[in-house]
Amino acid sequence: MRLNTNENSYAVPPDVVAAITAAVAGCASDLNRYPDREFTALREDLAAWLTEQTGVAVEAEQVWAGNGSNEVLQHVVQAFAGPGRVALGFTPAYSMHPIISRTMGSTWVDGHRGGPDGPFDLTEGDVVAQVLAAAPHVVFLCSPNNPTGSALDLEIVRAVLDAAPDAVVVVDEAYAEFARPGTPSALSLLAAYPQLVVTRTMSKAFALAGGRLGYLVAAPEVVDALRLVRMPYHLSTPTQEIARAALAHRSSLLAEVEAIKTQRDRIVETLAAQGFPPVPSDANFVLFGGLADAGRTWEALLARGVLVRDVGIAHHLRVTAGTPAETTAFLDAMAALPAEHRSQTAPEPSAEPSASQGAPA
Ligand SMILES: *Cc1c(COP(=O)(O)O)cnc(C)c1O
DSSP states (O other): OBOSSOOOSSOOOHHHHHHHHHHHHHHHTTTTSOOOTTOHHHHHHHHHHHHHHHSSOOOGGGEEEESSHHHHHHHHHHHHOSTTOEEEEEESSOTHHHHHHHHTTOEEEEEEOOBTTBTTOOOHHHHHHHHHHHOOSEEEEESSOTTTOOOOOHHHHHHHHHHOTTSEEEEEOTTGGGOOTTOOOGGGGTTTOTTEEEEEESSSTTSOGGGOOEEEEOOHHHHHHHHTTSOTTOSOHHHHHHHHHHHHTHHHHGGGHHHHHHHHHHHHHHHHHHTOOBOOOSSSEEEEOOBSOHHHHHHHHHHTTOBOBOOSOTTOEEEEOOOHHHHHHHHHHHHTOOGGGBOTTSOOOOSSOOTTTTSOO
16 A cells, blocks of 8 residues: 555545546637636635635735646745755755755755754754854745654744745645644734745645645735746646636545544554654654664565655654555554564553653654
8 A cells, every 4th residue: 555655545536526527528628728827716716715724814816826836836946046046944844845946956955953852843943043044045844844744833934934034935834734723824924924935735635636736825926926937828727627626626525634634643643552653743644763774664564565655764754644444554564563673762562552642753
């Protein structure tokens, strides 16, 4: 089973398949024409969805979209970073942030994580010091963070925005729909900070990774700058129609989000009890540690038909929360690992979920 790329394990449900099929059929005879280059109807639909999901009033003129959020991230880098300019991120975070920044000619500054509560935390003072030292043109934050899983405290986002008033600050919220209750979106800071960009995607919660639709919310002036760097007609008519059909049927598409969160929480609890410390997760995946050799455990899991991700963090692996059956197969494979897979310093497995299950690994 493929638990390595954080896709949604659930197939697109039949009513959404029917709506998408009808939408594509409806536009097919017009494909002799270029698409709406302003994708106005789609931007309105995305604004309505964001307003519903976050409670923050979003207008269509604040919305931008591309073929996946990777493309909208590339637009941001093209417009605001690039040759002679500096992009800063705090690793481990989303691997595409440095790749896109570098391929567009920017200088990438690899910031670091770590705080008193855990090696993957960001602390306000440390982040501000790194921002001031790097003097970046673009800063990348990722919340919930891939590959570690936890959402960022908005105070950290605010501190970065205050420390870098002339930089564009991107908060990548690809997994926002999976966050634990009470996790606010950085969208709530948009009114106060015109240089803030919040990116999202239909690839994860919406189960539409193959549809390629990512989007962002920013000040209209920022969106205008993105119009200068995009290719004309970058969003095809079918892409716009498929995304709109999916948004119109969002209650059906998003129905499995709660089920996925349940499996995510089950993975966190069970791994903690097994003695593989998990990082608290607001996403549809869990990063866990306690492994003697991540590469060897990755192979042992694959031998049992479970494909997870070795994200290059020593003694850790990342697993996507899938269906209940997929999760069971993964957890059974973990339980069956011979003792030599455990790192010497890992806690002993306990019969009960440990009291420290909410603590950072
Ligand atoms: C999966 C992911 C994306 C999604 O990229 P798309 O191009 O929209 O499929 C963006 N950011 C992060 C952090 C991700 O993990």
